[in-house]
Amino acid sequence: MVPGTPYDSARVDALLTEKGVFARPDGQRIWRLKNGDVEVGLVRENGQVIATELRVPLSDKTELVREVVEEGAALATAAEARLIDPQLGRTLTANDSGSVADQFLRTARYAGEMMGVSEAVAASYAPPPEVLPSSVKYFVAIVGGLIFLYVLVTSLMEKLGG
Template identity: 80%
Template sequence: MDALLSERGVLARPDGQRIWRLKSGDVEVGLVRENGEVIATELRVPLSDKTELVREAVEEGATLATAAEARLIDPQLGRSLTANDSGAVADQFLRTARYAGEMMGVSEAVAASYAAPPEGMPVGFKVLLALAGGGFLLYLLVSSLLEKLGG
């Protein structure tokens, strides 16, 4: 696998991480170890709201896996992939990126996912305001009736 990656221009950074420069961006290439033994090569695409890089990574990764007589696996989908699966992987990638951006606060994941706050008062506040107003009117009514009865 290392020889095939070298043929495709994968560069090693000083920190030991390897970078695969594709047309749509950079993919990090790492090793997966189990009990100190290398069991797989990992491709990591940074989270974003654009799917071009992940599609290209799946297509190129599938080509690489075929050449190495290996399998390309997406752990989130839980299955082996071919170049034709780039759409399904991109859809799952986008859902993950949106979740990371909206729920986990990872701003670099999907910066556009942060919507402007809604206009006007929140519904809960409106209900509390209505209850308080109704209570005040009831107080005035009861006070007025008690005054008429007492006077």
């Protein structure tokens, strides 16, 4: 938790093992959550482990990212460590799952549109946001219809002589 103190990867690894993290035959560690699998890796600097990395595959769905932030924040609290999002550049809590999910979706859209990343292509085709809610559209249509009827009846009355 305190910046500058050595990272205790053994403590985090023990908690991850309790959460059911397992190693595949290729050596990659996987954390199975309700909404999908998360890859667990180590970040090394000058041969020293400085962090545990949680990698979520790019997609057009944000449920897994939200779950990772919430579970990761609980894990970090239990390990007396910090959960950091490098894209947002700050320490996260479970309440930050929405802002992380929004940033994740923007990244996935960019990767799908500009980089052609196959996993993220669906995110680049998200429907545009609705400009007006349906209830406002219906209200405008009704008011427009009433104005049209008023103008029509008024012009017919004038032509018929009153």
